[in-house]
Amino acid sequence: MELVSSLAIGIVFGAGIWLLLRPRSFQVLTGLMLMSYAVNLFIFIMGRVWLDEPPLTPAGTVPDPRILADPLPQALVLTAIVIGFATTALYLVVMIGARGLTGTDHVDGEEPEV
Amino acid sequence: MRPEHLAQHLVILPILLPLLVGAVLVPLTQGRHQFKFALSYASVVGLLVTACALMMNADGGAWPDGIGVYLAANWAAPFGIALVADRLSALMLLLTAVLALASLHFAMQRWSRIGVHFHSLFQFLLMGINGAFLTHDLFNLFVFFEVMLAASYGLVLHGYNAERLRASMQYIAVNLAAALMFLIGTALIYATTGTLNMADLAVRIAAMGPDQVALLKVGVAVLALAFLAKGAMWPLGFWLPTTYAAASPPVAAMLVLMTKVGAYVILRLWLLLFGEQAGLAAGFGYDALVWGGMATIVFGAAGMLSTDTAGRMAGYSAIVSSGTLLAVIGYGQPSLVTAGLYYLIGSTLAVAAFLLLIELIDRIRTPGAAMLALTMEAWAVEDTPEEPRGKGVPAVMAFLSLAFVACALMIAGLPPLSGFVAKFGMFHALLNPEPGSGAIGATGFTLIALVIVSGLIAIISMLRFGVRTFWAAEIVTPPRLQLSEVAPITALLLLSLAMTVQARPLFDYLGRASADLHDAGKYARRVLQQPPVPGPATQGETP
Numbered sequence: 001m002e003l004v005s006s007l008a009i010g011i012v013f014g015a016g017i018w019l020l021l022r023p024r025s026f027q028v029l030t031g032l033m034l035m036s037y038a039v040n041l042f043i044f045i046m047g048r049v050w051l052d053e054p055p056l057t058p059a060g061t062v063p064d065p066r067i068l069a070d071p072l073p074q075a076l077v078l079t080a081i082v083i084g085f086a087t088t089a090l091y092l093v094v095m096i097g098a099r100g101l102t103g104t105d106h107v108d109g110e111e112p113e114v
Numbered sequence: 115m116r117p118e119h120l121a122q123h124l125v126i127l128p129i130l131l132p133l134l135v136g137a138v139l140v141p142l143t144q145g146r147h148q149f150k151f152a153l154s155y156a157s158v159v160g161l162l163v164t165a166c167a168l169m170m171n172a173d174g175g176a177w178p179d180g181i182g183v184y185l186a187a188n189w190a191a192p193f194g195i196a197l198v199a200d201r202l203s204a205l206m207l208l209l210t211a212v213l214a215l216a217s218l219h220f221a222m223q224r225w226s227r228i229g230v231h232f233h234s235l236f237q238f239l240l241m242g243i244n245g246a247f248l249t250h251d252l253f254n255l256f257v258f259f260e261v262m263l264a265a266s267y268g269l270v271l272h273g274y275n276a277e278r279l280r281a282s283m284q285y286i287a288v289n290l291a292a293a294l295m296f297l298i299g300t301a302l303i304y305a306t307t308g309t310l311n312m313a314d315l316a317v318r319i320a321a322m323g324p325d326q327v328a329l330l331k332v333g334v335a336v337l338a339l340a341f342l343a344k345g346a347m348w349p350l351g352f353w354l355p356t357t358y359a360a361a362s363p364p365v366a367a368m369l370v371l372m373t374k375v376g377a378y379v380i381l382r383l384w385l386l387l388f389g390e391q392a393g394l395a396a397g398f399g400y401d402a403l404v405w406g407g408m409a410t411i412v413f414g415a416a417g418m419l420s421t422d423t424a425g426r427m428a429g430y431s432a433i434v435s436s437g438t439l440l441a442v443i444g445y446g447q448p449s450l451v452t453a454g455l456y457y458l459i460g461s462t463l464a465v466a467a468f469l470l471l472i473e474l475i476d477r478i479r480t481p482g483a484a485m486l487a488l489t490m491e492a493w494a495v496e497d498t499p500e501e502p503r504g505k506g507v508p509a510v511m512a513f514l515s516l517a518f519v520a521c522a523l524m525i526a527g528l529p530p531l532s533g534f535v536a537k538f539g540m541f542h543a544l545l546n547p548e549p550g551s552g553a554i555g556a557t558g559f560t561l562i563a564l565v566i567v568s569g570l571i572a573i574i575s576m577l578r579f580g581v582r583t584f585w586a587a588e589i590v591t592p593p594r595l596q597l598s599e600v601a602p603i604t605a606l607l608l609l610s611l612a613m614t615v616q617a618r619p620l621f622d623y624l625g626r627a628s629a630d631l632h633d634a635g636k637y638a639r640r641v642l643q644q645p646p647v648p649g650p651a652t653q654g655e656t657p
Contacts, residue, residue, distance in 0.1 A: 020291065025283065032290050039294045039301075046305040073304065076253055080297055083260045087293070090267055091286050097271075098279045107287070109280035 005045050013038035023112070025095045025105050032091065036084040040077050047073030122647075124171070125184035125199045127164045128207050128244035131157055136237030144230050151218075151226060154233040158214045161240065165208035172201045173623060179636050180626070183250075183644040191642045192314040198250040198641060201627035202455070206247045206378055209459055212609065213371050213466055214240055216602035217364035220470050223596045225364050229272045239265035239368060246375050250641060252300050252310040252337075255379065259296065259340075263289050266372060269365040270357060281360035288353045292343040299337025306330045313641035316386050316634045320393040327394045334387065335399065338380065345376025346436050348410040354433055355417060359425030363473040366425070367466040370432055374462055377439045381451070384443060385631045392634070403444025404557055408564050410437025415568040418575040422582075424472040427575055428465055431525050434568050435461035441561055442540065447548060452628040453539030456621060460532035460613060464524035467606040470599075471517050475583055477593030478514070508592040513600060515584050520607045522576035527569040532613040537565060539621065 012034050019031025047070040055071035057063035095105075102109040135157035142150055172180045184197040199207075218226070218236065226232045242262025249255050267289075270282050304310055306329045307318045322330065343350040354373070358366050380403070388398045414433035421427055435457070442454035520531060527533035544558045613620060630636065 020287070028287055032287065032294075035291070035294050039297045042298060043301040046301040048305075072310075073301070076301070076304075079253070079257065083257070084293075087260065087264060087267075087286075087290055090264065091290065094267070094271065094279065094282050094286060097274075098283055101276050101279055107283055109276065109283070 001049055001051075005041065005049070009038045009041050009045070012041070023106055023108075025098065025107050028107060029088065029091055029095060033088055036080075036088065040080055040084070043073050043077050043080060122184070124164065124167060125182050125197050125248065126186070128161055128168075128248065129197075129241055131160050131164070132237040132241040132244065136234045136241065139234045139237065140231065144227070147227055150233050151222060154226075154237060155215075155218055157237060158211060158218055158240070161244070162208070162211040162215060165204060165211045168199050169201070169204040169208055172199060172204045173626070179640050180630060181637065181640045183641050185644060185646055188646045188649075190646050191644055192309055192311045195254045196250040196311060196313075196641050196644070197248045198637070199248060200630050201623065202378075202382070202631060203247045205455075205459075205623070205627065206374075207244055209374075209462060210240065210243050210247070210371060212606075213367060213462065216466065216470070216606050217367045219602045220367070220599055221364040222598045225273065225362050228362075229274065231268070232272055235265045235268040235272070236368075239269060241265075243371060243375060247378065250312050252303065252312065252315075254310075256293070256296050256300060259344075259375075260293060262372065262375070263293070266365075266369065269368070270361045272365055273362045278360045278362075281356045284353050285357045288343060292340045292350075295336050295343075296340035299333050299335075299340065302333025302336065303330060306333060311641070312383065312386055313638045316392070317638045317642070319387055319395050320391055322394060324394060330395065331398055334383075338383075338399065341376040341379045341383075342406070342440075343376075344373065345380065345440065346373050346410070346433050347406045347440055348413040348433075348437070351410065351413070351433055351436070355421070355426045355429030358429035358432065358469065359423060363470050366428070366469040370462055370466045370469065373432055373436050374439075374458060377436060377443070377458065380440065381443050381631065385451075386634045386637060389632060389634045397446070400444045400446045404441050404561070405444075407437045407439070407441025407444055408561060410434075410440060411564045411568050413437070415571040419571055421575075422579065424475065424579055425469070427579060428469050428472060431468070431572060432461075432465050434572065435465065438540075438565060438568075441564075445544075445557070445561065447543060448628050448632045449546075449548065449625075450540060450543040451631065452621060452624045453536060453543050455624045455627065456532075456539055456613075456617075457536035460524060460536045460610060463606050463610050463613075464521055464533060467517070467603050467610075468521040468525065470603050470606075471514070471521060474593065474595055474599060474603075475514055475518065477595075478511075478583060510592040510595055511584070513595070514593075515580070517603055517607060518576075518580055518584070520610075522573065522580065524610055526573035526576060527565075528573065530614065532610045532617075533569075535614055535617050537569065540565065 016031045016033075016035030016038060019027045019034060022028060022031070050069035053067055053069040055069040055074055057068060098109060099105050104111050106112065135153055139150055139153060168182070171177055171182055180201055182199040183191070184199070185191065186195045186197060188194070214236070221232065239262055242258050242260075242265055245258030246255060246262060249258055267282060267286050270285060271278055300310065303315070306326050307315055309315055309318060319327075319330065339350070346354045358369060361369060384399065384403070388395055388400070390396055411434055414430045414437055417430035417433065418427055421430065439454055439458055442450050442457070524531045524533040527537040541562055544554060544562055547554055
């Protein structure tokens with residue numbers, strides 16, 4: 001389980017970095033999205049791998065940390081997803097604006113001279 | 115609610131006030147721009163007053179140890195989010211409010227009207243910056259960073275044109291990537307320590323074993339990348355000159371402050387986590403900060419020499435000041451940090467004033483400023499009567515050139531303005547190491563040499579720009595200036611003069627702030643032992 005998740009995160013993040021370094025703005029955006037998916041998974045896994053354990057304490061009992069998943073990384077992931085989503089959407093708008101105003105989808109706003 | 119109950123909420127006011135005002139401003143249409151401006155202005159004045167009150171509380175003994183702790187939602191410290199106001203954060207809040215007031219005043223006639231939602235974004239930016247100064251929780255810091263960045267994306271785009279759009283594309287991409295680094299770092303720190311509260315982190319780091327410390331160092335290093343990208347350390351700061359040159363002047367002036375947020379967080383986090391009391395992790399990363407800072411100074415100075423556009427020059431001078439600060443922090447000597455803080459305030463004021471001034475100077479270089487006049491007509495800005503055009507030096511030119519000289523002196527660090535006092539203080543601290551820490555080494559001398567050389571380069575490039583603009587231009591038509599544009603620049607420069615005259619009390623205050631920062635144990639005590647406010651139910655039970 002640990003190996004599979006770390007490999008998955010690594011591959012997604014690596015693909016994201018590669019796309020981030022590409023010259024077209026849509027590739028950059030896709031790269032950022034992939035990277036943020038990988039980071040969200042990473043935060044989640046950093047709360048340790050728990051199987052079938054609830055992150056909530058049953059009412060009226062003293063919680064036992066050994067049988068409960070850590071709820072904090074899950075809360076962090078939620079926040080990170082929301083913020084990442086919003087900023088990516090904003091980047092998309094800027095990207096479309098740049099495409100309309102400069103007439104190219106190159107990140108420099110102009111086609112490189114060949 | 116009794117007044118003393120309200121007073122304890124003072125710490126959260128710098129976050130709440132701009133949030134509420136910004137939200138109220140969103141539905142108002144641009145047709146009521148005067149009302150919007152007035153509301154926004156009132157909020158900034160409120161922030162100024164709050165910052166002064168916080169500063170008096172921190173320095174006047176109203177709080178134990180000069181540290182005010184606010185437990186958000188009344189959760190005890192390591193579990194909930196704590197906001198902490200101490201001497202340094204109160205000072206940074208004051209600096210933010212002063213700069214915001216100057217920028218907003220500058221934007222009154224024109225810049226706040228050439229697009230929608232300028233004021234809302236401006237307030238949200240203030241909320242993010244203030245939050246970053248106050249919060250004592252790493253993940254909360256991330257949230258405030260994102261609030262600040264999201265608002266700044268909108269503001270950089272303000273006055274939408276192709277140049278700003280191009281600059282924004284890069285600015286946003288770099289900062290989104292940096293935000294991901296922030297998250298990775300935070301997750302790693304949580305995984306190793308199990309806490310995100312900074313004071314709690316400081317306590318736990320001291321008791322850590324070697325295995326955990328290794329992973330923690332990785333986490334903090336990744337986290338630091340995010341701040342250093344914000345603080346424009348070489349090689350993470352290539353986005354900065356383009357963005358500064360492209361942004362509209364009032365926004366660029368606020369961006370100057372945002373680079374200082376990066377330096378502030380590094381200062382706070384490093385001294386708290388990796389000070390002398392940090393056990394195995396003590397002293398981590400200081401060398402990287404010193405040498406990285408010095409590389410940044412070299413990069414910034416080279417950039418200043420290489421460019422002849424004023425906007426980029428201001429950007430590079432912000433990089434130089436950022437580099438100087440990082441090197442000062444990394445050098446790890448309390449008295450040097452004191453001088454560094456003085457330098458931070460002075461250079462922020464100077465670069466911000468310079469960025470505001472550039473736009474006015476540009477009106478000389480592009481006679482008539484056709485595009486600007488058009489915008490002014492489109493938005494029905496009341497023109498001032500035309501300036502008299504006599505022979506000799508018109509008052510407008512005299513103001514522009516004198517203000518330019520003052521900015522140049524401050525940025526280069528020549529007497530008699532605050533830049534000189536700051537550099538003198540740094541050299542004094544470097545040449546007089548504290549007893550027991552040994553003589554000044556090669557690193558110290560390199561730093562001194564770099565600061566001197568970068569000052570020389572700054573004065574060369576500013577001179578070149580000044581000569582070309584004021585003396586060598588063929589036809590100089592004195593531009594029309596509004597009082598609302600002249601006043602904030604004058605105020606910023608006068609403030610810098612006041613800093614020079616009142617250097618002694620300011621240095622004393624900064625010395626106390628620096629002493630606070632170097633005592634990590636005090637923060638841990640104050641933050642972790644702050645009791646929650648007893649609720650009405652418990653008050654009834656306990657006599």
